[in-house]
Amino acid sequence: MASFQKYTTKDGVRWMYKYYSTIDPATGKRKQSTKRGFKTKKEAQLDASRTEQEIADGTFITEDKVTTFEQVYHQWYETISSTYKPSTKKAVISKFKKRILPHFGNLKMKDITKSYCQEVINKIAKEIKSVENTKMYINQIFEYAIKMDIITSNPLKGVIIPKKNEAFVVDHYDEDRNYWEKSEIKKFLEIVKRECSMRDYMMFHLLIYTGGRKGEVLALRWKDIDFKTKTIHFHKTLFYEKGQYVSLTSKTAASRRFISLDDTTAGLLKKYRTGQSGASVVHLHSKDNEMVFTREDGSPLRLAYPNDKLDEIIESHDLHPITVHGLRHTHASLLFEAGASIKEVQERLGHSDIKMTMNIYTHVTRTVKEQTASRFEKFMEK
Template structure:
């Protein structure tokens, strides 16, 4: 049975109650606890009745009032990180350290309210486009606390991802276009072929003509390419940490795929293979486990190398600015322009979720949109 008592604060009279909750494992006796801050005795009595009912039902959770979000995060991470690949661990830690912990880390979990969580989401939405991803990770920490009966509720539950005004605009600025159109691709490849090494030209050619991810391209070995049957097998991705390189298995089954190559891409690869075979440190019978793209000593290229080369070329020759992932979007856009179906593009790019492919489809080139209008016009003329 709870006992009630009033006390004075700078804000006036408040009520508290004492109750006997969980059993202390050290002596086998129930621990006495106190809940404070009620404005009236009636409020305290109602809360006490709820607490006693939860104790009777075995659903009561006695929260650690000193637990911070940082501590809860560390418990969660130590539990789930064993299921992560090194690349995923690095990405998750970066997201928490840069975006989530600055807002939540030092706060006591019991003090984190739904209103505060919504305020954080509103601020993040103005800073980054991936606010839904940040919310997903923070939510996992809170849900872990609830499942482990460390906290009684998840304050993120019911919060909303805000939409900014520009999300509702029909037209996006051209500067936001993260892909190249066919004429831009031809100009870029012609320039790279003239000014860059055969290795770099082949690397960019392969990204544009296969839609392969940067890590997939840099992890390729000659055994992954079948020149005779004109196929390439993407099953690994290159990961770099502390100066060391690791070839990791692709994250999803959809990412592990074999796709067809066009004749021009096969010819470019054959030229690179002949050049690699002529290097003094490499035998003519090139082993299949040699990297397709490597430094002179056979070690992998830096993961940032394609980004650096692309940025330099764009800046020097005033190309429309895109990032390295934009070459993958470019491949998808050209496939759509050539008449490929959404399902075909999904399989070629290795998307596990067709929503990823649909997001690219909404940003297809002007030529595709014009062809759609032309098809409608011809249909109406029939």
């Protein structure tokens, strides 16, 4: 029979219970164990009932199988990491080290409760926006532990991601938007053309006019651009690891795509190519394996360079602040404004999941919203 006791932590009052599990072969007596971290006595009683039932059914996880969350994580990572690209490995390790292990690392898997998981998700949700992705990785550890017979149930199941207050506030439109209107784009490109190098102007022009990801644009080689068909082939992304830059194949099939170029962009690329090589337009296909955007010594641009340059221009000219990824959202917004369908935008941006496109669609420009209202008004007038 379990006994219950409350205790105080820095987060408030918690409950624990003591119970007797399996028989110790050395003494012939049942081992006494403790499970803690419950917000209420009722939660502790319900968990104790499950534990006692598992002991009776013979499905209880014995002490010799007790493993910490971090130990399971390392075993899981060793098993799954062979399927990851270097960039994904780096991102996963960083996420666990920064966001997940500080909360779960030293805890025994069997002692992690649903209420504790909810507390952690609540805390993470206050710190970052992409809590869904973090929750997904935590869930993978628990599901792996179940497969390995370390635990019998997933304490993360049923845990809710809290909604932020901003989700109910509608008057923060301008401050929160991470894209530019058409007039802001024109102003920005005029500034870049006037004050920056042709390389930087071409780089920002491509980011805005193709919707390419930063890593995709920086990984471009001249052989990826077909001036006859006016297309650009995005199929690699630039990645920095262990002191060197490498081009990695795009993560998904949807990301490996051909983008059609407008006449202005194709013309600018020809002009930039000619100026870069000193050759005539007739010889545009010489040195096709060279990278489009490089430093003076021919090495790839730093991955942070577009970010730093964009921030510098925004600050010096008091422009509406957006990120480099916001230029990609800008492209999508203008496509919607021009009348493109969600499916067309999805394919152009290389989204494997249409939900990602839909998320951008919900943040389209004021112009689109005004056009929608105008179309409705005209329809009602007929």
